[in-house]
Amino acid sequence: MRYTNNGAEDIKIAYIGGGSRGWAWGLMSDLAAAQDMSGSVFLYDIDREAAARNECIGNKMKDLKECRSAWNYKAVETMKEALTGADFVVISIMPGTFDEMESDVHAPEKFGIYQSVGDTTGPGGLMRALRTIPMFEEFAAAIREYCPQAWVINYTNPMTVCVKTLYRVFPKIKAFGCCHEVFGTQKLLGLALEDIKGIQGAQREDIRVNVVGINHFTWLTAAQYKNMDLFPIYREFALKYRDEGFGEKADENWLNRFFDSREQVKLDLFLKYGAIAAAGDRHLAEFCPGSWYLKDEETAHSWGFKLTPVSWRKEDLKNRLARSERLYKGEEEMTINQTGEEGVQQMRSLLGLRDLVTNVNIPNCGQIPNLPLGAVVETNAHFSADSVRPVFAGPVPQSVYPLVSRVCGIQEMTVEAAMGRDLELAFQAFCMDPNMELGLKDARILYNTMVENTAKYLTMYQ
Numbered sequence: 158m159r160y161t162n163n164g165a166e167d168i169k170i171a172y173i174g175g176g177s178r179g180w181a182w183g184l185m186s187d188l189a190a191a192q193d194m195s196g197s198v199f200l201y202d203i204d205r206e207a208a209a210r211n212e213c214i215g216n217k218m219k220d221l222k223e224c225r226s227a228w229n230y231k232a233v234e235t236m237k238e239a240l241t242g243a244d245f246v247v248i249s250i251m252p253g254t255f256d257e258m259e260s261d262v263h264a265p266e267k268f269g270i271y272q273s274v275g276d277t278t279g280p281g282g283l284m285r286a287l288r289t290i291p292m293f294e295e296f297a298a299a300i301r302e303y304c305p306q307a308w309v310i311n312y313t314n315p316m317t318v319c320v321k322t323l324y325r326v327f328p329k330i331k332a333f334g335c336c337h338e339v340f341g342t343q344k345l346l347g348l349a350l351e352d353i354k355g356i357q358g359a360q361r362e363d364i365r366v367n368v369v370g371i372n373h374f375t376w377l378t379a380a381q382y383k384n385m386d387l388f389p390i391y392r393e394f395a396l397k398y399r400d401e402g403f404g405e406k407a408d409e410n411w412l413n414r415f416f417d418s419r420e421q422v423k424l425d426l427f428l429k430y431g432a433i434a435a436a437g438d439r440h441l442a443e444f445c446p447g448s449w450y451l452k453d454e455e456t457a458h459s460w461g462f463k464l465t466p467v468s469w470r471k472e473d474l475k476n477r478l479a480r481s482e483r484l485y486k487g488e489e490e491m492t493i494n495q496t497g498e499e500g501v502q503q504m505r506s507l508l509g510l511r512d513l514v515t516n517v518n519i520p521n522c523g524q525i526p527n528l529p530l531g532a533v534v535e536t537n538a539h540f541s542a543d544s545v546r547p548v549f550a551g552p553v554p555q556s557v558y559p560l561v562s563r564v565c566g567i568q569e570m571t572v573e574a575a576m577g578r579d580l581e582l583a584f585q586a587f588c589m590d591p592n593m594e595l596g597l598k599d600a601r602i603l604y605n606t607m608v609e610n611t612a613k614y615l616t617m618y619q
Contacts, residue, residue, distance in 0.1 A: 175200025176207025
């Protein structure tokens with residue numbers, strides 16, 4: 158990498174999971190719009206053909222009239238080739254297939270346990286973690302060997318345990334995890350400002366927030382627009398929409414949109430606890446006792462959100478594979494539409510091209526004083542040249558501390574279990590989850606079934 162009058166050139170980005178049919182295309186679009194950066198993206202994936210197709214798709218971006226920055230894409234055979242000399246490493250993988258995720262999400266339903274996502278917490282999140290952590294041990298060791306000074310950006314879930322594993326294997330790694338859930342809550346605060354005060358045009362970036370918590374279970378303890386405290390406005394908004402929700406009503410059309418919600422869980426948690434829950438309702442519900450929002454599918458519907466069946470994800474994958482084929486053959490043209498993700502902006506900041514304050518997942522060095530040191534937490538951080546400095550967020554509010562600290566402890570135990578290849582310790586973490594409202598006998602039956610369903614990824618475990 159070298160600097161010029163126009164920015165930075167010859168940047169090398171290693172993309173682990175570079176055969177992605179989705180995230181990779183978004184990164185390509187964001188990079189093409191960053192006119193003060195250019196370089197090469199090395200795509201590594203266990204699906205070599207998928208990476209090769211993305212090489213072709215990415216290299217077509219240079220020909221688009223909207224392109225502001227030319228990047229070269231190259232699919233490679235080995236992680237070593239991708240990582241050697243990299244300035245940045247992006248990790249975005251699917252740990253296993255949707256067949257394993259089908260077990261993660263739907264096997265617990267036979268015991269009355271429902272999950273709206275199943276990739277972070279709950280029984281599904283734990284099984285996904287057991288598959289993912291050994292992979293991240295390999296990634297961390299390879300980064301330590303081939304590009305120890307690179308900045309590492311993780312998008313893979315379960316976010317917290319992935320980032321924790323990177324630091325456990327390579328304590329000097331420069332890694333952080335990115336998640337856009339807080340962005341959605343900032344946008345909702347802007348809508349509340351318009352709805353209650355008639356103030357239009359507030360952009361997400363105009364809503365300043367203090368972020369505290371763990372990934373997908375984040376909370377805001379302060380929110381401002383210019384010099385206005387948004388908490389009283391949000392309270393009025395929450396009281397107004399607590400019963401019916403905010404947004405489109407639940408009709409037949411709405412029920413087929415698995416990622417929509419009417420924000421009722423978010424509003425309910427705020428009115429209960431006085432802090433703003435800052436993730437999507439589908440994620441927030443999974444961190445609470447199952448009887449609150451996920452007792453059954455009808456309960457979820459009554460709170461204005463849907464359970465996402467893995468059958469939908471499989472069908473969506475077919476559509477994305479079909480689009481990949483069209484893009485590869487030139488039957489469809491890529492478009493440059495910035496995603497709203499901040500990965501490229503974070504890279505620009507780390508290169509010294511701008512400063513940025515945004516929420517990230519990094520180990521706790523005191524930014525949240527009432528959660529364990531070293532646990533991966535989500536707060537704001539200040540990005541500048543070759544530096545990510547966490548912003549002191551203050552303690553998790555006492556009202557939600559029992560909920561957050563419990564899950565934080567389970568995540569720490571899960572990493573210990575996976576890195577020790579200890580399925581019995583993992584079972585203890587499994588039973589402690591707030592969504593696991595089962596007796597130990599049934600919990601053992603469910604756990605053994607789920608382990609068997611993902612057994613080919615767990616051969617190294619005891």
